[in-house]
Amino acid sequence: xxxxxxxxxxxxxxxxxxxxxxxxxxxxxxxxxxxxxxxxxxxxxxxxxxxxxxxxxxxxxxxxxxxxxxxxxxxxxxxxxxxxxxxxxxxxxxxxxxxxxxxxxxxxxxxxxxxxxxxxxxxxxxxxxxxxxxxxxxxxxxxxxxxxxxxxxxxxxxxxxxxxxxxxxxxxxxxxxxxxxxxxxxxxxxxxxxxxxxxxxxxxxxxxxxxxxxxxxxxxxxxxxxxxxxxxxxxxxxxxxxxxxxxxxxxxxxxxxxxxxxxxxxxxxxxxxxxxxxxxxxxxxxxxxxxxxxxxxxxxxxxxxxxxxxxxxxxxxxxxxxxxxxxxxxxxxxxxxxxxxxxxxxxxxxxxxxxxxxxxxxxxxxxx
Ligand SMILES: Cc1cc2nc3c(=O)[nH]c(=O)nc-3n(C[C@H](O)[C@H](O)[C@H](O)COP(=O)(O)O)c2cc1C
Numbered sequence: 001x002x003x004x005x006x007x008x009x010x011x012x013x014x015x016x017x018x019x020x021x022x023x024x025x026x027x028x029x030x031x032x033x034x035x036x037x038x039x040x041x042x043x044x045x046x047x048x049x050x051x052x053x054x055x056x057x058x059x060x061x062x063x064x065x066x067x068x069x070x071x072x073x074x075x076x077x078x079x080x081x082x083x084x085x086x087x088x089x090x091x092x093x094x095x096x097x098x099x100x101x102x103x104x105x106x107x108x109x110x111x112x113x114x115x116x117x118x119x120x121x122x123x124x125x126x127x128x129x130x131x132x133x134x135x136x137x138x139x140x141x142x143x144x145x146x147x148x149x150x151x152x153x154x155x156x157x158x159x160x161x162x163x164x165x166x167x168x169x170x171x172x173x174x175x176x177x178x179x180x181x182x183x184x185x186x187x188x189x190x191x192x193x194x195x196x197x198x199x200x201x202x203x204x205x206x207x208x209x210x211x212x213x214x215x216x217x218x219x220x221x222x223x224x225x226x227x228x229x230x231x232x233x234x235x236x237x238x239x240x241x242x243x244x245x246x247x248x249x250x251x252x253x254x255x256x257x258x259x260x261x262x263x264x265x266x267x268x269x270x271x272x273x274x275x276x277x278x279x280x281x282x283x284x285x286x287x288x289x290x291x292x293x294x295x296x297x298x299x300x301x302x303x304x305x306x307x308x309x310x311x312x313x314x315x316x317x318x319x320x321x322x323x324x325x326x327x328x329x330x331x332x333x334x335x336x337x338x339x340x341x342x343x344x345x346x347x348x349x350x351x352x353x354x355x356x357x358x359x360x361x362x363x364x365x366x367x368x
Contacts, residue, residue: 011029018087024083037071048341152171159210160210211300212299214296219294222290230285231295241345251284
């Protein structure tokens with residue numbers, strides 16, 4: 001398997017499977033001199049699983065982040081940072097019975113073809129949502145680095161199924177509220193309705209998807225490496241690598257296709273002596289470069305593939321028609337857990353590009 005690394009100057013490699021011993025990440029290229037502790041990593045990791053367990057899988061791991069290398073006397077050294085989290089709550093019993101019955105919507109069938117049946121199919125193996133733990137611990141390093149340069153990345157749930165928060169949120173509301181709601185929606189009343197919808201869906205043996213919005217604030221103008229490492233292209237790539245992501249939009253996204261140029265163009269203005277735009281229809285990126293405005297992304301997430309409702313499939317051993325009802329522990333909606341994974345993916349790409357564009361030096365000034 002290749003394709004487990006992302007980023008050029010701030011390069012992240014992840015490893016581990018759902019039911020293996022550990023999941024982890026190696027972050028190579030983090031500048032020296034960043035204050036970094038296990039508590040920083042744990043802080044982000046603790047946001048992964050909502051406290052309201054009715055809306056998530058029954059697999060509740062007491063995830064503990066460990067830093068194995070690359071930090072000395074509290075500061076990053078510039079050497080690779082190895083980070084791990086153990087898998088403790090593994091139950092693989094339900095996977096033997098369905099190993100020849102590829103779950104519709106999951107990666108089982110193409111993975112069995114590509115890896116000749118040698119892939120670890122327990123819990124979805126390398127294709128499990130569990131691998132987002134590795135993204136989050138690597139993303140925690142990226143976020144800490146970005147925060148040194150005042151860049152903030154904030155993701156939150158906009159919709160679950162047909163229930164959509166229709167408010168425009170301020171950055172402060174998102175920052176304060178998103179992890180208070182189990183569904184990660186900053187509108188707490190709407191978040192509660194989303195929660196009920198997820199519980200009802202689960203009772204029907206079904207699952208539901210939704211949308212996550214993400215904004216990156218204070219990214220300076222000029223970040224990105226056109227043509228082929230454009231900032232939007234790299235962000236989209238990272239976002240599509242989060243399991244279950246089926247769509248990514250920037251700014252007005254697909255809605256922009258219906259507008260005229262005069263309606264879609266963001267007019268330039270001078271604000272506090274700096275160039276800004278009066279609207280942000282482009283989502284903060286022009287020509288593959290940040291333009292100094294907030295980078296706005298919207299991500300579509302599909303309903304969880306594993307559902308207990310019976311579905312048609314085939315038996316890849318007998319090559320006959322079959323059906324499958326997926327038992328075991330599954331998230332009825334992956335959106336709440338995808339929120340920090342999306343935030344982390346965006347942070348990793350921004351850290352990489354800010355180093356590449358020279359906005360972040362290889363050695364930081366010593367912090368007290
Ligand atoms: C945080 C997270 C948790 C997930 N949990 C589950 C789950 O419990 N059951 C499941 O079938 N899929 C789950 N998924 C989705 C699958 O991992 C994903 O649909 C599958 O790997 C196929 O990849 P694709 O949807 O990107 O094509 C989860 C995804 C994420 C991001």
